[in-house]
Amino acid sequence: MTWVSRLCETYDNCSAGVLKADTEKSLLPIGHTTQYAQIEIVLDADGNFRSARALDRNNDENEAVTIIPCTEDSANRTRGLEPHPLFDKLQYVAGDYSTYVPGKESGFDAYVNNLRRWCDSPYSHPMIRAVLSYVLKRTMIADLVSEKVLYLSEAGEILEKWTGSDEEKPLLFRQPSRPADAFVRFCVEIPGMPDSRVWMNEEVRQRFIAYYTHMFPNTGTCYVTGKTGVPVSRKSAGKIRNAGDRAKIISSNDDTGFTFRGRFASHDQAVTLSYEASQKSMNALKWLVAKQGYRNGDQAIVAWGTKDEPLPPVCGDGVDLWGDLVHDLDAIPDTKEEFASRLNKAIAGYSAELNDSSNVTVMGLDSTNGLQGRLSLTFYRELTGSEFLKRIMRWHTTCIWYPLFRSYRDNDGKNRWIRFRGAPSPVDIAVAAYGSSLNDKLKKATVERLLPCIVDGKPLPRDLVEAASMRASRPFAMEKWEFNRTLGVACALIRKYYNDSMNDRTSLEEYREVWSVELDSLNTDRSYLFGRLLAYARKIEEYSLYLGGTEARQTNAERFMLQFRKRPDKTWDQLYQKLLPYLSRFRTKGPEFFGNRCEAGMNSVMDALQSSGGFTGEPLGPTYLLGYQSQLNQFEVEYKMMKARKAESKKDDGGL
Structure with a gap:
């Protein structure tokens, strides 16, 4: 039950500053939960009705969120009448409910009896007594009708459906719930x-x-605190992942028949938690998931410090690591030096509050039955703050590539793509490996498999690397934007996988980068060289089409990519024959012409392959994609340098 202790510690450290926040992301007091209210009634100190209004959840969701007292039974009610202690639906708090909603059982008597016991206890309060005084008058629905919050049908019942014009539709009829069910x-x-x-x-x-x-x-006896004779919880709180979540982490509902699989006679023999520990731990977990958790369908992953220290995201990409830069595109790093500088600054910022004495927990939650049944802990780690930062730093240093792509919405609401240097997110990896149409179960399983790689520094699963590299070899099967995104993620995985295989149990300071993001012109790996060759073939055709004014299209190099991986020698012979017409046009130009420089570079790579005996039909390994993408990146670098030289030359000539 260490995780319960860690959550209770977090609650005690953080509760003082955030209990009063009027939002769904509040850290709740024990014995309280949240509800969306649709009606607000104002009373005076004697319980006399003053006014009422409907709340507009659609306009301001936070205004409607209400922190309410609850019991274990009322917080877990599904069927039957189990009133909340103070605030509730009309069915419970309106004494005249049965008059205006015939045929539906009222919970008013149970509500009033509970509220009266509270008012008669030493723990009463003037506000509570005013509420009791008012509800005992049994005029709530009549008062709401007079204030034009509720409306009646011709039969004298609460009007459930507005039949007038939309312009005149009252606020309560614009809410998701029925007026008779208003809170x-x-x-x-x-x-x-x-x-x-x-x-x-x-x-x-x-x-x-x-x-x-x-x-x-x-x-x-509480198994977490060790205290005896304390109130113990029988029903764990729900709403962990969202307001509709009924799945429980701790549950016992096996009191009949073959009870508890024959191991125990009652649930107390398995484990008992004090009410305080149960409430603190579940409320802290709800708060953390809502505030900083990563959600992937029913899956939730959250990392936190016990003193609510700022943490880098566990399941984010490189952009997430240093904040939202999508609206400042110039600040997004695309060079090795810019990336290293920004990464070091980001980690240094986090390390100001995270050290060896800090406690960080990473927890994964999931359920097999949606928002019902049992909520399982699928991942759990406890680390010191400094160790957590080291592992996040290692992931974002060893799993980087350029370019990676990320979508965002601009100020006009249009979907845009940005290029960045960094590590992909676990979801991006899942999509790259299995395609954008992968089902939720596979996506969640993939994210779960990647967590140990990020948090524990475990090797990447080889099948994931192979799946991503195979999809990146099929550009003809996807749109260009999807291929570019898949290729970048695949290269990040391939680079990390092969570098890690040569750096087992090596610290980040001693980590030897064999496979780099930038082009390695000295790399003689056969697959890497063939990848560079394929990039030259693509660039030569693209450049020729550009010079001829032909509309851009998929090149032969891209169409033959999968075939090239399987039989590189024969496929290259076919590609080269298709390049000859383009090359012959280039040869009428000088040696410094870009097309001729491409041919010279291509011939140099071919010579390296042939001299090493690597020009064979043996299938290529995934590293051919590193050579392919690195060479394409190098073309882009050279193009930017050429533009800079031209601009400088024009400046030296006085702008002529």
């Missing part, structure tokens, strides 16, 4: 109390916690 919260105006919002009153919260724990029906 109600209260404001109580008491002289001397500046804030009338009952749900934001800290004293009301603390008095309910004291009241509920004092009245708690079950006591026992």
Whole structure:
């Protein structure tokens, strides 16, 4: 139960500063949960009705989010009547509900009995007594009708569907829930109390916690704190991943028949948690997942420091590591030096608050039945802050490539692509390996397999590397943007996989980079050289089409890519024959002409292959993609240098 202790520690360290936040991402007090309220009723200190209004969740979602007291039973209610202690639906809080909604059982009596017990206890509060005084008048729905918050049909029942024009549609009819199911919260105006919002009153919260724990029906020993004779939890909190999540991490529902598979007679023999530990741990986890968790369908992954220190994202790409730069494209690093500088600054910023005494936890959560049933811990690691940063730094240093691509929406709402140097995200890796149409189950499994590679420094799964490299060898099967994205991710994986194989258990300071992002003209690896050769073939055809004014299209090199990987010698002979017409046109130009320089470079690579005996039909390894992409990148570097020289020359000539 170490993870429960770690969450409780986090709760105790962080609760003082964030309990009052009026948002769905609040760190909740124990014995409280959140609900979207649709109606707000204002009372005076004596419980007299003052006013009411409908809340516009569509306009401001945070305005409708309400932190409410709850019991274990009310927080887990599915069927039957189990009222919340203070705020609830009309079905519970309106004494005249049955008059206006015939045929549906009212929970008013149960609600009032519970509220009266609280008001009669030493833990009562003037605001709570005002609410009790009002609801006992049994005029709530009539009051809401008079305030034009609710409307009645011709039969005198609550109107469920608006039949008038959209312009005149009342606010309550624009909300997701039915008017008869509206959730109600209260404001109580008491002289001397500046804030009338009952749900934001800290004293009301603390008095309910004291009241509920004092009245708690079950006591026992807490396996986390070791305390005895304390209130123990029987029902773990839900809503871990979102407001509709009913899956539980800790659950016991096996009290009949072959109970607990014959191992225990009751759930207490398995484990008991104090109500306080259960509430603190689950509320802390909810808060962390909402605030900084990574979500992938039903899968949730969250990393946190016990003192809420800022952490680099575990499942992000290179851009995520140093913040949102998509609106400042000039700040996105595309050179080796810029990347190293920004990465070091980012890690240095995090290390200011993370050190050997900091505690960092990484947790993965998932369920097999959507938002129902059991929520499983699929991954769990505890590290010191400095060790966590070292491992994140290692991943983002050893798994980089250029260019990688990331989409974003510009100010006009249009989808744009940016190029960056960095590491791909786990989801990008899954898509590169299995395609954008992969199902959620495979995507989640892939992300789960990659977590040990990021957090523990484990080797990449070879099948993932092979799958990505195979898809990157099939440009004819995808659109150009998808191929470019797949190629970049595949190269990042290939480079890391082969570099890691030569640096087993090596520290980052001693890490030897055999395969680089930049072009390595001294690399004599057969597959790498063949990849460079393929890049030359592509560039020569592209350049010739450009000179001829022909619309850009997929080149022969791209169409033959998969075949080239399987039988490089014969495929190259075919490609070379198709290049001859282009080369013959280039030869009418001087030796410094770009097309002729490409031919010279291509011949140099061919000589290296033939002299080493590597020009054979043996299939190529994945590293051919590194040679291919690096050579294409080099063409781009040379083009930028040429433009810079021309601009400088024009400047020296006085702009003529």
